[in-house]
Amino acid sequence: MSERVSIHGIWSSRMAFVLAAAGSAIGLGNIWKFPYITGENGGGAFVLVYLLCVAVVGLPVMMSEILIGRRGRASPVNTMRYLASEAQRPRFWVLLGWSGMLAGVLIMSYYSVIAGWALAYVFKSAAGVLTDQTAEGIASIFNGFVTSPEKLLAWHTIFMVMNAIVLSRGVRSGLEQATRFMMPVLFLLLLILVGYAYKTPSFERGLVFLFTPDFSKISAGGVLTAMGHAFFTLSLGMGAIMVYGSYLPRNSSIALAAIGIAFLDTLVALLAGMAIFPLVFANNLAPGEGPGLIFQTLPVAFGHMPYGAGFGALFFIMVVLAAWTSGISLLEPAVAWLVENRRMARIRAVALVAITAWLLGILTIMSFSDWAFVFSFLGEVKRNGFYDLLDILTANFLLPLGGLAMAIFATWCMLPASVADELEMGNGLLFRGWYALTRYLTPLAVAIVFLHGLGLVQPVIRFVQGLFSVPVGGAA
Ligand code: TRP
Numbered sequence: 001m002s003e004r005v006s007i008h009g010i011w012s013s014r015m016a017f018v019l020a021a022a023g024s025a026i027g028l029g030n031i032w033k034f035p036y037i038t039g040e041n042g043g044g045a046f047v048l049v050y051l052l053c054v055a056v057v058g059l060p061v062m063m064s065e066i067l068i069g070r071r072g073r074a075s076p077v078n079t080m081r082y083l084a085s086e087a088q089r090p091r092f093w094v095l096l097g098w099s100g101m102l103a104g105v106l107i108m109s110y111y112s113v114i115a116g117w118a119l120a121y122v123f124k125s126a127a128g129v130l131t132d133q134t135a136e137g138i139a140s141i142f143n144g145f146v147t148s149p150e151k152l153l154a155w156h157t158i159f160m161v162m163n164a165i166v167l168s169r170g171v172r173s174g175l176e177q178a179t180r181f182m183m184p185v186l187f188l189l190l191l192i193l194v195g196y197a198y199k200t201p202s203f204e205r206g207l208v209f210l211f212t213p214d215f216s217k218i219s220a221g222g223v224l225t226a227m228g229h230a231f232f233t234l235s236l237g238m239g240a241i242m243v244y245g246s247y248l249p250r251n252s253s254i255a256l257a258a259i260g261i262a263f264l265d266t267l268v269a270l271l272a273g274m275a276i277f278p279l280v281f282a283n284n285l286a287p288g289e290g291p292g293l294i295f296q297t298l299p300v301a302f303g304h305m306p307y308g309a310g311f312g313a314l315f316f317i318m319v320v321l322a323a324w325t326s327g328i329s330l331l332e333p334a335v336a337w338l339v340e341n342r343r344m345a346r347i348r349a350v351a352l353v354a355i356t357a358w359l360l361g362i363l364t365i366m367s368f369s370d371w372a373f374v375f376s377f378l379g380e381v382k383r384n385g386f387y388d389l390l391d392i393l394t395a396n397f398l399l400p401l402g403g404l405a406m407a408i409f410a411t412w413c414m415l416p417a418s419v420a421d422e423l424e425m426g427n428g429l430l431f432r433g434w435y436a437l438t439r440y441l442t443p444l445a446v447a448i449v450f451l452h453g454l455g456l457v458q459p460v461i462r463f464v465q466g467l468f469s470v471p472v473g474g475a476a
Pocket of ligand 1: 029
């Protein structure tokens, strides 16, 4: 069978792919969510569980996603269409491509709004607006900001245009160039910020908080949170990594690339925790503030520290860079599809996709402010109803389902020979270990996370217990 070629071009090297995919993986999920859920779930013990989840679920799914992409060499929709027919599987597998494309645009619609906040905070911080404020002062600045639709719209628009510019330049001179420049800057900023945190008297307390395992603090819920997060933070289950994989040159080890991406992603999450928590503790603030952590707690800390305005601005520049390299990966599957199927010039495809995500984003903006009442049909909805809805729909449903489907497709539907050929690992123990893991353990683990998202874990456990306890327990 002849080797397929990508009509969009390919990365210049495996390294370029690793940087671009790490750019996709490293995002808002690393910088605020990871530190916060770590704090909530017992610190070090949670970190260990999370690392295990990356190994058992994250890496196998990532390898599946990359190998599917590279074999298909096209947008997720066309890749799935081609691979399903190659393996003589039902056409419905193409739905995996469609759901990925949809999930990407949906995630981007709110991701861009939040990234817009970070953009605004670069300027607020640099201008000294956040300096020497009390917690109440910062909270009222934040609340005033997120309930001003016109301001959010402006920043959302700017962020979307930034993404559109990179996307319209194509794979090599857009995505690759941008990540090649932005990722090193991001790392540099992060190291500077960790250095800044090191200067505070609370650095050690931050480390203890992050790295001392206390297994009594970790619950079943914590384990499931860790697994769910492994998905989101590695950008899995949606086709972002698949489409990036479709640009991966031949003769580049997929396993090594996946390990590199997961390593960088985890490193950034840990370093972000090391930059954030010491500042929070040094100012006697609470670490478990959730979404408020970087926009409300952290600015209070920066506002009371030497050169806080400058370092605060650097922090938010870092957040913007992280979100930018993630945003482009969320839209690329749809862009690639339009170019392939509609024979559209790339720039027009980008405009169409970006405008769609931008329009959808307006719903998120409105749900933070005036329009909140429109979403009251969702039940006891607070101000951010639509944002919550999108977040739950994508992170709890579409991504785990997508990842599950990818692991299943790679190990139950594709021909084992195609898989072995694509992974270029030979047919040794390593390959067979990966195959067995991905075929059995990974789908099981993901299915459990998914059922958890649906709130069905307890009922299923009770059902299974019921099955077994009746005959065994007998008369009791
Ligand atoms: N991984 C990114 C983060 O941690 C978000 C992201 C980008 C993403 N692309 C994705 C999540 C694709 C799921 C699927 O912020």
